[in-house]
Amino acid sequence: xxxxxxxxxxxxxxxxxxxxxxxxxxxxxxxxxxxxxxxxxxxxxxxxxxxxxxxxxxxxxxxxxxxxxxxxxxxxxxxxxxxxxxxxxxxxxxxxxxxxxxxxxxxxxxxxxxxxxxxxxxxxxxxxxxxxxxxxxxxxxxxxxxxxxxxxxxxxxxxxxxxxxxxxxxxxxxxxxxxxxxxxxxxxxxxxxxxxxxxxxxxxxxxxxxxxxxxxxxxxxxxxxxxxxxxxxxxxxxxxxxxxxxxxxxxxxxxxxxxxxxxxxxxxxxxxxxxxxxxxxxxxxxxxxxxxxxxxxxxxxxxxxxxxxxxxxxxxxxxxxxxxxxxxxxxxxxxxxxxxxxxxxxxxxxxxxxxxxxxxxxxxxxxxxxxxxxxxxxxxxxxxxxxx
Amino acid sequence: xxxxxxxxxxxxxxxxxxxxxxxxxxxxxxxxxxxxxxxxxxxxxxxxxxxxxxxxxxxxxxxxxxxxxxxxxxxxxxxxxxxxxxxxxxxxxxxxxxxxxxxxxxxxxxxxxxxxxxxxxxxxxxxxxxxxxxxxxxxxxxxxxxxxxxxxxxxxxxxxxxxxxxxxxxxxxxxxxxxxxxxxxxxxxxxxxxxxxxxxxxxxxxxxxxxxxxxxxxxxxxxxxxxxxxxxxxxxxxxxxxxxxxxxxxxxxxxxxxxxxxxxxxxxxxxxxxxxxxxxxxxxxxxxxxxxxxxxxxxxxxxxxxxxxxxxxxxxxxxxxxxxxxxxxxxxxxxxxxxxxxxxxxxxxxxxxxxxxxxxxxxxxxxxxxxxxxxxxxxxxxxxxxxx
Numbered sequence: 001x002x003x004x005x006x007x008x009x010x011x012x013x014x015x016x017x018x019x020x021x022x023x024x025x026x027x028x029x030x031x032x033x034x035x036x037x038x039x040x041x042x043x044x045x046x047x048x049x050x051x052x053x054x055x056x057x058x059x060x061x062x063x064x065x066x067x068x069x070x071x072x073x074x075x076x077x078x079x080x081x082x083x084x085x086x087x088x089x090x091x092x093x094x095x096x097x098x099x100x101x102x103x104x105x106x107x108x109x110x111x112x113x114x115x116x117x118x119x120x121x122x123x124x125x126x127x128x129x130x131x132x133x134x135x136x137x138x139x140x141x142x143x144x145x146x147x148x149x150x151x152x153x154x155x156x157x158x159x160x161x162x163x164x165x166x167x168x169x170x171x172x173x174x175x176x177x178x179x180x181x182x183x184x185x186x187x188x189x190x191x192x193x194x195x196x197x198x199x200x201x202x203x204x205x206x207x208x209x210x211x212x213x214x215x216x217x218x219x220x221x222x223x224x225x226x227x228x229x230x231x232x233x234x235x236x237x238x239x240x241x242x243x244x245x246x247x248x249x250x251x252x253x254x255x256x257x258x259x260x261x262x263x264x265x266x267x268x269x270x271x272x273x274x275x276x277x278x279x280x281x282x283x284x285x286x287x288x289x290x291x292x293x294x295x296x297x298x299x300x301x302x303x304x305x306x307x308x309x310x311x312x313x314x315x316x317x318x319x320x321x322x323x324x325x326x327x328x329x330x331x332x333x334x335x336x337x338x339x340x341x342x343x344x345x346x347x348x349x350x351x352x353x354x355x356x357x358x359x360x361x362x363x364x365x366x367x368x369x370x371x372x373x374x375x376x377x378x379x380x381x382x383x384x385x386x387x388x
Numbered sequence: 389x390x391x392x393x394x395x396x397x398x399x400x401x402x403x404x405x406x407x408x409x410x411x412x413x414x415x416x417x418x419x420x421x422x423x424x425x426x427x428x429x430x431x432x433x434x435x436x437x438x439x440x441x442x443x444x445x446x447x448x449x450x451x452x453x454x455x456x457x458x459x460x461x462x463x464x465x466x467x468x469x470x471x472x473x474x475x476x477x478x479x480x481x482x483x484x485x486x487x488x489x490x491x492x493x494x495x496x497x498x499x500x501x502x503x504x505x506x507x508x509x510x511x512x513x514x515x516x517x518x519x520x521x522x523x524x525x526x527x528x529x530x531x532x533x534x535x536x537x538x539x540x541x542x543x544x545x546x547x548x549x550x551x552x553x554x555x556x557x558x559x560x561x562x563x564x565x566x567x568x569x570x571x572x573x574x575x576x577x578x579x580x581x582x583x584x585x586x587x588x589x590x591x592x593x594x595x596x597x598x599x600x601x602x603x604x605x606x607x608x609x610x611x612x613x614x615x616x617x618x619x620x621x622x623x624x625x626x627x628x629x630x631x632x633x634x635x636x637x638x639x640x641x642x643x644x645x646x647x648x649x650x651x652x653x654x655x656x657x658x659x660x661x662x663x664x665x666x667x668x669x670x671x672x673x674x675x676x677x678x679x680x681x682x683x684x685x686x687x688x689x690x691x692x693x694x695x696x697x698x699x700x701x702x703x704x705x706x707x708x709x710x711x712x713x714x715x716x717x718x719x720x721x722x723x724x725x726x727x728x729x730x731x732x733x734x735x736x737x738x739x740x741x742x743x744x745x746x747x748x749x750x751x752x753x754x755x756x757x758x759x760x761x762x763x764x765x766x767x768x769x770x771x772x773x774x775x776x
Contacts, residue, residue, distance in 0.1 A: 041775065042776065053775040064772075065770060065771075065772035067772070070551070071550030071551050071553060072555075072774075073773075073774040073775050074776065075553070075555075075774070076555050155685060155687045156681060159458055159685050159686045160680050162458055162684060163680055163683070163684050166459050166460035167401070167460075171680070266657040266658035286680070287654060289679075292547070292551055293676075293678075295551070296551050297543060298547045299687050300687050382453060383453075384406070384453035384456065385454070386454070387429065387462055387463075388430065388461070388462065
C-alpha cells in the first residue's frame with residue numbers, strides 16, 4: 001500500500017517556511033512516487049477538522065514558486081492541543097491513514113509533535129522540521145528563517161543609522177523576540193566601526209532598567225550626537241517580568257493558546273517614547289516597532305536561508321523513514337549539517353543567546369557575537385561614508 | 389575666476405537623495421573642472437555656520453558609492469529660515485563667493501530657496517532639486533525618492549498580506565504621508581486580485597471616521613476572513629484636524645520649525661489598536677507603523693529612481709546656468725523628462741493625490757490610480773499562490 005504523508009505549518013510564518021514544506025513535498029514525490037501527500041490547512045487544526053489540500057500531484061514548478069514566497073502557504077495556527085484536542089488530531093491522522101506527519105515550526109510545534117508521538121505508540125512517524133526567526137531552538141546552530149530575518153534587521157538598522165546621521169536624535173527600534181535576543185543582536189551585524197549604529201542592544205537575556213537605559217542613551221548622545229537602539233520586544237525587568245507586563249494593565253494583556261503574551265502592541269513603543277521624553281527632555285526621539293517586516297519581507301529573502309530551509313524539508317522525509325524526531329541544523333565547524341535528534345530534546349525548550357555574545361558591561365556585541373552573526377549574516381552592501 | 393557652487397540637502401533623507409547630490413557634483417566636475425564645490429553640512433545651517441565639506445576633488449568612484457547609499461550624506465535639517473536666519477545664510481553664501489546654491493529637498497526646501505532668491509536680487513542662482521517620498525510636489529509627475537519608498541511599501545503590504553493569510557486577523561500599517569496619500573496608495577500597487585490585501589486604504593485627502601473605519605474592517609473580515617489596512621499617518625477627521633491632534637493632548641504635540649506636527653509617534657498606532665479592540669472585540673488585530681523603513685531601506689532602492697535622482701542633480705547644474713529655479717520631473721506620455729520651472733510654482737505648495745485615484749465610495753484604488761502606480765512601481769516578484 002502506498003504511504004500517506006501529512007504535512008503542516010505552525011506558529012509565525014517566515015520568509016522561508018514554504019521552502020521547508022516544498023522541500024519535503026518534492027522529496028516525497030521523488031522517493032515515493034505513489035505516496036499520498038496531504039497538506040493540512042492551519043496546522044493541527046486542519047487535521048482535527050479534516051481540512052486538507054492534496055499536494056501529491058502539484059507540479060514541481062508550482063511548488064518551487066510557492067517555495068520562494070514568504071508566509072505559510074498551508075496556513076498556520078497558534079493552537080496548542082491539549083489531551084482532548086490531541087485525540088481529535090490523532091483520530092484525524094488515523095482517518096486519512098497517515099504513516100507520517102511532518103510539522104514545521106518552533107519549539108511549541110515540536111512540543112505538539114512530542115505529545116502526539118507519545119500518544120501514538122509508534123504507529124505514525126512524527127517529525128518536527130525547524131522554523132523560527134527567533135533562533136531559539138536548542139540542538140540547532142541556527143534555524144531556518146533566522147538568516148533572512150537577521151538580514152532584514154541588519155539592513156534596517158544600517159539604513160536608520162544613515163538616516164539619523166543626517167537628522168540626529170535617538171532612535172529605538174523594537175524587534176520581535178520573546179525570550180532570545182539573537183534577532184535583536186543581528187541589528188549590529190553590519191555595524192562597521194565604533195561610530196556606526198546600533199550603539200545599544202537590549203535583549204531578553206539581560207535585565208532591563210529604564211534609568212540604566214536613559215543613562216546609556218545620554219552617554220551615547222554625548223559621544224556620537226545620535227543614539228540608535230535595538231531592543232527586543234521581550235525585554236524583562238530584574239524581577240523577571242516582561243516590560244510589557246509592567247506597562248499594560250493586567251486586564252488588557254492579551255495571550256495566545258500557548259500562554260504567550262502579545263508583545264507586539266503599541267504600548268511598549270509608547271512607554272519608550274515617554275521614558276525618553278521624561279528622561280531626556282527636548283531630545284528628538286523616534287520609536288518604531290519593526291513589526292512583521294523581518295519575518296517575511298519579500299525583498300529580503302536570503303539564498304542560504306532558502307536553501308537550508310528546503311534541505312530541512314527534504315531531510316524531514318528521511319527523518320520520517322527513520323521513525324521520526326526533530327530535524328536540527330548544526331554547524332560542523334565548516335558548514336551547516338542536518339541531524340536527527342529526539343523530539344524531547346527540542347520540545348518546549350528555549351535556547352537563549354549566550355551571555356558572552358555581548359560585552360560584559362556594555363550592551364554591545366562581543367567579538368564572539370560578531371563572529372557568529374558575521375558567519376550567518378555576512379555583509380551585503382558597500383556603503384559610501386557620509387560627509388557628516 | 390572659477391565658479392563656486394554650494395550644495396546642500398534638506399528635509400527627510402531618502403533612498404536616493406544622495407544620487408541627486410552626486411549627480412550635481414559629477415556634472416559640475418565635468419562642466420567646470422576648475423569650480424569649487426562646497427557641500428554645506430546639515431542644509432542651510434551649514435551655510436549659516438560656515439560648516440562645509442570640499443567636494444571639488446572627491447574622486448568619482450567615491451562619489452558614486454555615496455550615491456548608492458541611502459540617507460543624506462551631507463546631513464540634513466528641518467530649519468526654516470526666517471528673515472534674520474536668511475540674512476545669515478545669504479552672508480554665508482557671499483563669504484564663500486557662491487555663484488549658485490543647489491538645495492535638494494521638498495516643498496519646504498523650495499520655499500527656503502524662494503526666500504533666498506527674492507532676497508538676493510539675482511546675484512546668486514538658486515536651484516531647488518526635488519526630493520520627497522511623499523510625492524507631493526506640484527509641477528512633478530513624481531519625485532525622486534517616491535519610487536523606492538513606494539516599492540518598499542508595496543512589498544511590505546504584499547508580505548504582510550501573505551502573513552495574514554496564514555494567521556488571519558486585522559492588520560493596520562501606518563505609512564508616512566502628511567498631506568498626500570500617494571505612498572499609502574502604493575501599498576496596493578502589487579495587489580493582484582480582489583482577495584489580495586491591502587483591502588482598505590485611508591489617505592489624508594479623504595476624511596477619516598472611526599465608526600466608518602470599523603464598519604469597513606468588519607465588512608472586509610466578513611468577505612475575506614482577514615483585513616489588511618494601509619493608512620497615512622496624516623489622516624484627518626471631517627473637521628480638518630489630523631487624527632493625531634484629536635488623540636494627543638495639545639501640550640504633548642510636537643512640531644518642527646516648519647510647524648509640521650510630529651505624526652510618527654506611537655499614539656496613533658495605539659489609538660487604532662484601541663478602536664479595533666472596542667469596535668471588534670475578540671478579533672486578532674495588529675498595528676505597525678512602517679516608520680523609517682520606506683524612506684531609506686538599503687535593500688529596496690529602485691534603479692529607475694536612482695537614475696532619475698542622479699539626472700535631477702545633473703540637470704540642476706544646467707538650471708543654475710539658466711539662472712535658477714526648480715527642477716521638475718514631468719511625464720511626456722512616454723518617459724520622464726526634466727523641466728525647469730519657477731521656484732514660486734513649487735515653493736510651499738502641496739500636490740494632493742487626485743481624488744479619482746480611489747474609487748468613489750470605497751477606499752480602494754481606481755483603474756486610474758492603479759495605472760499610475762503600476763507605471764512607477766511595476767511588479768517585481770512572482771508570488772506562488774498559497775493553498776489557503
